[in-house]
Amino acid sequence: xxxxxxxxxxxxxxxxxxxxxxxxxxxxxxxxxxxxxxxxxxxxxxxxxxxxxxxxxxxxxxxxxxxxxxxxxxxxxxxxxxxxxxxxxxxxxxxxxxxxxxxxxxxxxxxxxxxx
Amino acid sequence: xxxxxxxxxxxxxxxxxxxxxxxxxxxxxxxxxxxxxxxxxxxxxxxxxxxxxxxxxxxxxxxxxxxxxxxxxxxxxxxxxxxxxxxxxxxxxxxxxxxxxxxxxxxxxxx
Numbered sequence: 001x002x003x004x005x006x007x008x009x010x011x012x013x014x015x016x017x018x019x020x021x022x023x024x025x026x027x028x029x030x031x032x033x034x035x036x037x038x039x040x041x042x043x044x045x046x047x048x049x050x051x052x053x054x055x056x057x058x059x060x061x062x063x064x065x066x067x068x069x070x071x072x073x074x075x076x077x078x079x080x081x082x083x084x085x086x087x088x089x090x091x092x093x094x095x096x097x098x099x100x101x102x103x104x105x106x107x108x109x110x111x112x113x114x115x116x
Numbered sequence: 117x118x119x120x121x122x123x124x125x126x127x128x129x130x131x132x133x134x135x136x137x138x139x140x141x142x143x144x145x146x147x148x149x150x151x152x153x154x155x156x157x158x159x160x161x162x163x164x165x166x167x168x169x170x171x172x173x174x175x176x177x178x179x180x181x182x183x184x185x186x187x188x189x190x191x192x193x194x195x196x197x198x199x200x201x202x203x204x205x206x207x208x209x210x211x212x213x214x215x216x217x218x219x220x221x222x223x224x225x226x227x
Contacts, residue, residue, distance in 0.1 A: 042219040104161030
């Protein structure tokens with residue numbers, strides 16, 4: 001597609017429920033990243049995919065968080081047994097696989113997750 | 117991985133004035149990128165710097181990468197209301213294929 005698409009745009013869930021967030025990257029972008037942004041704060045790295053493998057999962061906050069990617073397309077981030085501290089905007093970004101002039105991340109509009 | 121620090125956290129600027137935001141990494145970077153996030157929006161890529169000492173300009177914005185490839189700056193001249201937002205620097209390490217973002221500089225402009 002023309003941009004990175006994330007769904008849902010907003011999600012309100014009860015504490016203890018599981019949620020699944022979806023990211024559809026730009027076609028041809030083999031690298032995909034998930035970041036979390038709490039209100040008024042910077043971007044916290046969660047996980048990185050190159051194709052459908054995840055060489056870096058170092059940012060996942062706990063074992064309640066998992067992510068997968070189908071081939072070089074859609075990725076889902078799953079949060080099990082949500083807690084109030086999981087409330088944040090979850091941003092997905094995609095990029096071409098190599099760095100070079102003017103290569104950067106293209107971010108989606110994010111999923112705003114609120115755990116009540 | 118590298119830690120990226122950014123100052124100041126907030127910048128209140130009179131319209132027409134200049135300002136600079138600074139970014140420092142704990143380790144040498146392979147490249148540094150800058151993003152702008154408008155209020156309520158998502159980060160948008162501005163530029164990437166790769167070479168030691170590199171300077172790039174985009175209209176009123178000047179980006180610089182330090183000689184040691186551990187620091188960077190963004191200088192905006194003649195600030196306009198359209199410059200409002202949060203500017204993030206983000207560094208990529210030599211053996212690392214993800215960006216570590218600074219905490220951002222949030223810019224407000226007084227007309």
